[in-house]
Amino acid sequence: MTPTGPYYPITTTEKGPMWRKLHSQGVPGHGSQPYGRENAVIDMAAAITRLVQSPAPVRISDEWRAIVETGAFGELSEMLVSEDLVDEAIEILAATDVGLARWVHALTHMTFSPNIVHGGVKSNVIPDSTEADVDVRVLPGHEVDDVDDHFRKALGDLYDRIEVVPAMDDYVANSSPSSGLLWEAIGDGLQAVEGTRDRFPMMVTGTTDSRFFRQRGTVAYGVGLYEHTLKPSDFAAMFHGNNERVSLESIDRTERLLFETVAAFGRRSATG
Template identity: 30%
Template sequence: MIPVEQLCSELIRFDTTNRGRGDSEGEREAAEYVAAHLAAAGLEPTLLELKPRRTNVIARVSGSEPGLEPLLVHAHLDVVPAEPADWAVHPFSGEVRDGYVWGRGAVDMKDMVAMLLHVLADWHAQGRGPRRDVVLAFVADEEDNGDYGAHWLVAEHPELFADCGAAISESGGYTYHVGGVHLYPVGTAERGTSHVRLTARGRAGHGSRRNEDNAVTKLAGAVQRIAEHRWPIRLTPAVRAFLERSGAALGVEVDLSDVDGTVARLGKAGPLVESTVRNSTTPTVLRAGYKTNVIPSTAEAEIDVRVLPGTEEELFAELRRLAGPGVEVAAISPQGPVQAPIDSPWFEAMAAALRSQDPQAVVVPYCLGGGTDAKAFDKLGILGYGFAPLWLPEGFDYRGMAHGVDERVPVEGLHFGARVLDHLLTNC
């Protein structure tokens, strides 16, 4: 059987760069590679495309208890761009050295794809399988808007997933070393991605003349007010549970009337929650004018807006107030926040799978600051959990690996993750 690190290395060698806005190398070759391994494991994969080369692979593993709700496991095949000159190794070499597999996608998220293929091959070799049906979706375009991947599949092929009760995918189940404690955060919620465009309108004119209806001035004021606004604390169930359970495990005082202080006392665990105790609005794009001596009639800005579950109405009302008169606020491809139950058999099964390989595991829920394809499958009522398990050595900057330079994943971590996935998929 092919070692999991070799599978990961070979997947990284497929350049599936997604530059956004439809500009992509495409996932076709990686999808065909995955499909070949699925077929070798006795499955019948289906390849689906909205656009040539933007390929998705779907397969289903039959369980021994067909009355149980199926579990969806989804992983994306595309990756963000990488500049080879910045890396110690070529980002698409898949080089294995110093106990790591190096390359773009090593943790985001071709590692998960490799672990799944390894588990399926092991099942096939040993004549084993899961209790419940497992639906597998290896998708395109997660690193942009999912228009060729999960969101398209949900819109055009919902029957493939209609009976699934829950789903697992990236951003959770990895080791986080804090003061000798092995924390394993499992994603049970995600902030929504509700980016907005501000459009200021005014009177065009000559730059040398007084103009009190200047669109650029209006926009600049709006952007500054939004950037400087301190959004209030809003504790969602996932964030509250993270604070309480992590604090108990670490022996840290948890004072929910002083959340910022509690986050600070969590030390190295603080970064896991600091971005999700409140909403965020970060200016990222400005557009105005075409000539220095001409005052334009319009000016635009784009704001990266991340919104917690249950706070959308409050946030947009405040955004419109901060923008002020003469500045329109419009959503750009909004994808709402999602959350799944913490105290559920699904979560308990993931915790048990982690403890089967690390008896010291302290499994805690958390809310993702960004987003994943869970937002697409949520439209079908499928509960989404962030669970792509890895063992990570102390000091390993996992959160800095995704989209970063010299992205890599520990070989030992891949073997651990494959065993955890095997346990979960076999027993849940």
């Protein structure tokens, strides 16, 4: 919702996944004699702590500016497009809506989330190896070197003892233009279902198969309508979280929007 009424997000841009796998090595031994031992878990714990405590790189992208320009953030708008002030603005948002603050943080920062850690074989054996998976997401303009440079900076002297390797193929952020035949057809669909063409290009923090279509030069958008009572922060919290679901109302509204969009695309295509 904006000061002038509802604005509907159409996903045009996705952050890029550049997951990393971390490996640490130690020397095995009996857990009853830990003094002076090289414990792989200790190095990994220290590395993860440094990574999450190191300030994440900020980038104010054109895609983020387009979101802020809808007017949805009111008096915080100027702060939210400043690399020097955006973190302060996020803290202000967190005081009343931590979910919204989390979303804003992800759309203005390269993010690092250590989500899997494996180490050790038995409670009384000092581990000789530990492995961690870190979900790294990059913004438009970030490259592979930016990710690797941040790991070096964050880990400091631990970097020489922690092996950091790609966990999957690296993908930069990807997007489709907010213009053209399909973009206008989506506007027609919204007009038919919601009575307005007001929409804006949205960047999302996750990854979909759209990146594969875009690699091949195909326009790809994320389009859907959800129940009016669902706050954006509550919607975002459901992804891979507790009570993850899609409501029947959302399915019905999205089906009607897609039907009208496809019909409009056909009409526009026929007339050139």
